[in-house]
Amino acid sequence: MPTSNLLELHIEAKRYATQTILDRLSLNVARGEIVSLVGPSGCGKSTLLRIAAGLDLHYEGEVRINGSRQYGPTPHIGIIFQEPRLLPWLSVADNIGFEAGPGGGRDPRVAPLLAEVGLATSGNAWPKQLSGGMAQRVALARGLFSRPELLLLDEPFSAVDAMTRMRLQALLLSVTRTHNTAALMVTHDLDEALYLSDRVLLMTSSPAGIDRAYHVTSPRPRDRRDPILGELRAQLLEHLDAPAID
Numbered sequence: 394m395p396t397s398n399l400l401e402l403h404i405e406a407k408r409y410a411t412q413t414i415l416d417r418l419s420l421n422v423a424r425g426e427i428v429s430l431v432g433p434s435g436c437g438k439s440t441l442l443r444i445a446a447g448l449d450l451h452y453e454g455e456v457r458i459n460g461s462r463q464y465g466p467t468p469h470i471g472i473i474f475q476e477p478r479l480l481p482w483l484s485v486a487d488n489i490g491f492e493a494g495p496g497g498g499r500d501p502r503v504a505p506l507l508a509e510v511g512l513a514t515s516g517n518a519w520p521k522q523l524s525g526g527m528a529q530r531v532a533l534a535r536g537l538f539s540r541p542e543l544l545l546l547d548e549p550f551s552a553v554d555a556m557t558r559m560r561l562q563a564l565l566l567s568v569t570r571t572h573n574t575a576a577l578m579v580t581h582d583l584d585e586a587l588y589l590s591d592r593v594l595l596m597t598s599s600p601a602g603i604d605r606a607y608h609v610t611s612p613r614p615r616d617r618r619d620p621i622l623g624e625l626r627a628q629l630l631e632h633l634d635a636p637a638i639d
């Protein structure tokens with residue numbers, strides 16, 4: 394089926410036991426587009442991301458990548474979680490190339506990725522030797538290893554300090570641009586959402602749907618103090634069920 398969208402997701406219903414978490418929710422992501430999902434804690438953002446990733450198949454609805462139904466994890470999608478989830482017994486390089494199997498660190502894709510995330514000399518290091526920001530850069534490189542067209546990120550920068558967070562945001566923008574990778578990111582940080590995204594989607598709870606979409610048209614590189622972003626932030630805050638917490 395020809396389509397201009399990279400990801401087309403429609404969830405008719407997602408339930409846990411008798412509780413409906415997601416109800417008739419549709420979401421598309423175009424090629425190369427950066428979309429953020431914000432919404433109150435517990436509204437179903439991680440649940441939605443897991444369904445998009447093919448990690449949760451227990452729902453009514455469908456997920457399509459490039460027009461094809463998706464029934465599980467796929468190399469088209471790279472996933473980055475809040476914590477790096479590196480395997481402690483593998484070197485940094487082997488973590489990045491994990492998908493290629495034993496000795497994956499020697500895969501020719503690994504060295505350029507290490508350089509791209511600023512860790513060219515850290516391939517032989519162990520995860521425990523890394524700072525939080527470095528470990529998350531390794532996770533980003535691992536997410537890019539299969540050359541995915543879409544990155545799914547669940548609060549990827551919320552465990553690092555403010556300066557590191559800004560650097561990781563810049564890195565995400567540069568890798569998505571370089572690889573023409575789209576991104577769908579969950580965040581509690583409205584400024585982060587507005588700084589990075591082409592579109593910010595606001596989810597509501599009980600049961601969750603997508604309430605509003607905000608298009609951010611300010612050209613990149615963006616100025617974090619751009620009054621247009623400030624205006625959008627005010628609108629988002631007004632419509633959030635509860636104040637954003639992080």
Ligand SMILES: Nc1ncnc2c1ncn2[C@@H]1O[C@H](COP(=O)(O)OP(=O)(O)OP(=O)(O)O)[C@@H](O)[C@H]1O
Binds near residue numbers: 409434440
């Ligand atoms: N495995 C599970 N079994 C039962 N209920 C679950 C399960 N996972 C999540 N839930 C429930 O589903 C709802 C949505 O959870 P989810 O983790 O998707 O929310 P979230 O929007 O990501 O929240 P947060 O912003 O706090 O990360 C919550 O009410 C949660 O309690």
Ligand SMILES: [Mg+2]
Binds near residue numbers: 438439440547
């Ligand atoms: Mg969550």
